[in-house]
């Protein structure tokens with residue numbers, strides 16, 4: 304493809320272009336550090352010609368090339384080809400011309416040059432041309448006239464400013480867009496509820512919330528939204544966090560049944576506080592509407608059609624207890640201390656969690672963490688006979704998940720209370736090196752290296768994760784000081800969180816299910832010899848679960864909400880699937 308226009312004289316390749324050019328045309332057997340002379344004149348390059356520069360198609364390490372390209376913020380993949388031609392023509396030449404097989408590469412007469420500036424430059428030009436405060440003429444646009452001149456080495460600062468002043472991309476933590484959008488949103492509004500064209504009223508400057516005492520250098524976090532998610536382990540609240548150090552959306556999956564289930568509320572020890580986000584619940588701006596609060600999830604209890612929202616900040620701890628007690632027909636025992644929330648700091652693992660990779664047990668661990676957090680806990684208590692009778696009326700004890708046996712003691716001195724806690728899901732894929740690098744590490748592992756060596760061979764640390772954001776999220780959920788039980792086998796996590804000021808009262812270990820299976824299996828063999836009450840059922844249940852380790856719940860998704868979701872797909876979106884007859888009339 305030939306470009307009809309040429310660059311003006313005023314344009315000049317950037318240092319990044321020159322770095323890549325120099326690297327790619329250097330002796331491929333000597334892949335040393337990149338040349339970095341800033342004063343090099345592109346004209347010299349042109350003059351050096353083929354004598355000084357080896358062929359571009361000499362064997363090169365593709366990995367190194369991509370590393371160089373990725374490392375230079377001024378170079379895009381499109382420059383790769385253009386840069387080759389620069390060596391001969393001093394301009395951005397067409398891709399065709401840069402091919403060694405191209406006739407033009409042997410004929411100095413045919414010189415085709417691209418007028419295409421780097422993409423970032425084009426974007427900048429375009430955004431400036433749309434900006435009312437900037438004249439579009441401030442950016443020289445290559446004209447077809449000037450391009451006819453030769454030689455066409457540019458002298459203008461074509462991309463000299465690219466990347467220099469560009470602010471680092473940060474994820475927005477400003478609630479303004481949502482507020483603006485919803486500011487004028489009201490059910491009576493005839494226009495589109497969520498359309499950004501809604502005029503905005505003045506938005507108060509909302510300083511980014513740092514939960515708790517902020518000290519210099521600590522990341523700041525804000526919960527942007529939360530919503531209720533039903534899972535096989537019970538209902539959860541998924542919280543989406545933004546922060547001031549990276550652009551990742553870290554998550555908090557809160558299990559706290561007292562927020563949704565009145566029975567759990569009655570069973571919970573008095574004084575138990577709901578696990579809520581301070582930054583989400585606070586008032587984001589004067590005059591924020593009920594709908595804004597509902598949409599971001601700053602409501603209390605369960606949303607129901609047509610419901611209005613109550614303001615969490617207006618409900619004190621005392622009045623929450625009053626709510627519990629006033630609706631109580633039973634006298635809940637007075638415990639000395641509630642069981643501490645169970646917390647798991649989980650690092651993202653696409654392969655383990657999404658495609659059920661059995662290279663790791665991450666998917667299973669996520670599932671197991673949610674399962675354990677949801678388990679009722681045993682609390683030491685003075686339980687009266689009367690309480691026992693009342694509690695059996697209150698709910699069907701057998702329908703609850705089995706309490707965690709590791710926490711049980713004599714039934715006469717304990718009672719079952721709803722489990723609670725949170726999984727902080729950090730987007731630190733591959734122990735912080737990212738998915739791409741983890742995949743490369745897997746290939747090294749296939750060659751016989753272990754996970755640590757594979758990381759090191761790729762130039763990474765064995766574990767590059769940090770826990771400062773997790774600590775701030777815990778602080779935002781008011782779990783930093785009251786003491787948590789941490790679900791992990793990793794001493795680095797205990798140390799990392801403690802260093803960030805999180806009070807850990809207990810470490811709860813996680814045994815891989817397969818190892819548990821093997822234990823069960825041994826027990827099974829032993830019991831099979833003479834004991835009828837063997838654990839065969841349980842053993843097979845464990846085995847079954849291995850089939851879906853990447854799924855939360857490790858089994859089939861089901862429930863009324865799923866049925867409604869499927870029914871809508873069939874009835875409203877034309878999905879080609881038959882609703883089973885027995886569901887046809889029941890789940891409307």
Ligand SMILES: Nc1nc2c(ncn2[C@@H]2O[C@H](COP(=O)(O)OP(=O)(O)OP(=O)(O)O)[C@@H](O)[C@H]2O)c(=O)[nH]1
Nearest residue numbers: 650651652663731732733734741744754791792793
């Ligand atoms: N680099 C690398 N990361 C891996 C590999 N396998 C799993 N991971 C990542 O490791 C993280 C999980 O960390 P682990 O060290 O397995 O376990 P942990 O969370 O530190 O420890 P526990 O709390 O005891 O589970 C996730 O981010 C996974 O993506 C691997 O082979 N190489």
